[in-house]
Amino acid sequence: MKKNLQKIVCIDDDKDILDIVEYSFKTATNIDITCYLNDNNISDIVLQDPPDLILLDVMMPKTDGITLLKNFRTKVALNKTAIILMTARVQPKEIEDYIAFGASAVIAKPFDALKLPADVQTIWEKFYAKITK
Amino acid sequence: MDIKNSVNLEEKISWLNSIVDTTVDGIITIDKKGIVQTFNKACENIFGYKSYEVIGNNVNILMPEPYHSEHNNYLKNYHKTGQAKIIGIGRQVEGKRKDNSVFPMDLSVAKVETGNKTFYSGIVRDITDRIKNEQIKNEFISIVSHELRTPLTSIHGSLGLILGSDIEKLPKDIIKLLNIAYKNSNHLIMLVKDILDIDKIAAGKMTFHLSIEQVDKLIYDAIKSNKVYSDAFNIKIDLLKIDPDLKILIDIDRFRQVFFNLFSNAVKFSNKDSKIKIYVSDTKEKIKINIQDYGRGIPESFFHNMFKKFSQADASDTRSKNGTGLGLYITKELVERMNGKIGFKTKIEQGTTFWIEFKKANTL
Numbered sequence: 130m131k132k133n134l135q136k137i138v139c140i141d142d143d144k145d146i147l148d149i150v151e152y153s154f155k156t157a158t159n160i161d162i163t164c165y166l167n168d169n170n171i172s173d174i175v176l177q178d179p180p181d182l183i184l185l186d187v188m189m190p191k192t193d194g195i196t197l198l199k200n201f202r203t204k205v206a207l208n209k210t211a212i213i214l215m216t217a218r219v220q221p222k223e224i225e226d227y228i229a230f231g232a233s234a235v236i237a238k239p240f241d242a243l244k245l246p247a248d249v250q251t252i253w254e255k256f257y258a259k260i261t262k
Numbered sequence: 263m264d265i266k267n268s269v270n271l272e273e274k275i276s277w278l279n280s281i282v283d284t285t286v287d288g289i290i291t292i293d294k295k296g297i298v299q300t301f302n303k304a305c306e307n308i309f310g311y312k313s314y315e316v317i318g319n320n321v322n323i324l325m326p327e328p329y330h331s332e333h334n335n336y337l338k339n340y341h342k343t344g345q346a347k348i349i350g351i352g353r354q355v356e357g358k359r360k361d362n363s364v365f366p367m368d369l370s371v372a373k374v375e376t377g378n379k380t381f382y383s384g385i386v387r388d389i390t391d392r393i394k395n396e397q398i399k400n401e402f403i404s405i406v407s408h409e410l411r412t413p414l415t416s417i418h419g420s421l422g423l424i425l426g427s428d429i430e431k432l433p434k435d436i437i438k439l440l441n442i443a444y445k446n447s448n449h450l451i452m453l454v455k456d457i458l459d460i461d462k463i464a465a466g467k468m469t470f471h472l473s474i475e476q477v478d479k480l481i482y483d484a485i486k487s488n489k490v491y492s493d494a495f496n497i498k499i500d501l502l503k504i505d506p507d508l509k510i511l512i513d514i515d516r517f518r519q520v521f522f523n524l525f526s527n528a529v530k531f532s533n534k535d536s537k538i539k540i541y542v543s544d545t546k547e548k549i550k551i552n553i554q555d556y557g558r559g560i561p562e563s564f565f566h567n568m569f570k571k572f573s574q575a576d577a578s579d580t581r582s583k584n585g586t587g588l589g590l591y592i593t594k595e596l597v598e599r600m601n602g603k604i605g606f607k608t609k610i611e612q613g614t615t616f617w618i619e620f621k622k623a624n625t626l
Binding site for chain 1: 404407408411412413414415416418419420422423426427451469
């Protein structure tokens with residue numbers, strides 16, 4: 130049974146990018162999207178109410194995206210949550226590593242804000258098909 | 263001292279010794295058993311040993327593990343089989359100083375035969391600073407790439423969202439300015455990508471995953487991906503039939519990048535509503551892919567700049583301003599790294615054909 134993508138959490142250290150992502154989804158979809166600047170409580174926030182999908186920046190001070198990704202992938206509560214890394218670091222070896230660490234997909238920065246909701250939807254459908262096989 | 267004409271052996275030896283002692287690179291000689299025979303001043307500076315502490319000892323005291331333990335076997339194996347790991351080749355290895363610190367070094371070794379004796383002469387260069395500078399440079403490029411791409415994401419993203427929304431009620435001038443800003447943010451994104459590609463190529467860090475591919479399929483797929491671009495200028499594509507048996511050894515992604523660069527140039531320099539012709543020719547051993555436009559051609563004065571960085575034949579051409587000036591430079595580097603060749607022929611007011619040539623896969 131197909132599950133609609135209903136709730137997204139976006140984590141980045143750049144407020145402008147968070148605003149763009151939020152605007153991109155709110156103007157094109159009915160998806161509930163919440164954006165967070167990365168801080169020490171982010172893991173607790175995500176685990177309290179697990180979203181369907183997390184958009185996660187990689188290069189962040191304090192805790193970087195890869196550390197967060199690895200941490201999220203140890204949590205049973207997030208087994209059905211797709212995690213998409215959004216980063217300018219997209220060399221083939223880097224992408225291989227991200228997938229090995231548990232990323233569902235990678236979106237390169239700069240991304241097309243108009244296409245972002247459709248690209249995320251496509252990734253979600255593939256992820257959900259895989260976990261419900 | 264006239265060394266060239268001197269018959270005085272002592273003078274000649276003194277002259278050679280002073281060259282060896284003043285050279286910047288380390289020079290070590292060892293015998294067949296690996297025992298150090300000579301150790302010049304530069305070696306003393308590089309390794310921290312005085313020459314008398316090293317001469318007469320096994321050269322492996324200058325090597326960290328595992329080379330320290332394996333060097334004697336390397337030498338024995340070489341004497342037995344003639345198979346050289348480093349003799350006559352030279353490469354980057356690790357050395358060990360007197361204080362036990364390990365450092366990267368370039369080492370080249372030559373076999374020296376005098377009379378009935380065999381020696382080995384090694385030239386050593388401490389490359390610690392060079393490696394460190396490369397690391398600093400790579401980190402700088404990585405940081406700059408991230409720091410440039412992050413604000414570009416915001417600029418490009420917000421402009422895209424504005425232009426994709428209902429803007430008809432805005433004054434025409436404002437819409438025009440927004441389009442200019444969006445177009446130039448696209449240009450910046452391409453420029454950052456091209457500069458990073460050039461750096462990767464120059465550092466030898468661009469990886470190529472080569473596979474044997476059918477030329478017709480490569481070209482059909484590439485045209486399909488780029489057709490939106492030629493349609494935007496109403497340029498028709500005249501694709502001649504390609505023999506499906508023609509195959510080349512190529513990196514698919516890099517081929518697409520090369521094709522896009524040449525295709526987009528052909529579109530840029532075509533007159534509106536004209537056409538581009540794409541055709542493939544082959545000889546017994548090679549396959550040539552040709553992309554021909556019927557535009558204004560290239561002046562001879564520009565030929566020598568064709569594949570250089572930041573070169574554009576006519577900076578006043580408004581369409582050409584959409585290029586970064588790096589496309590042909592990168593294209594040539596990519597083609598040559600895939601063991602191909604690139605060239606062009608042109609006639610003013612008649613057009614230009616760019617070609618790329620590769621060996622047939624079955625001849626490799």
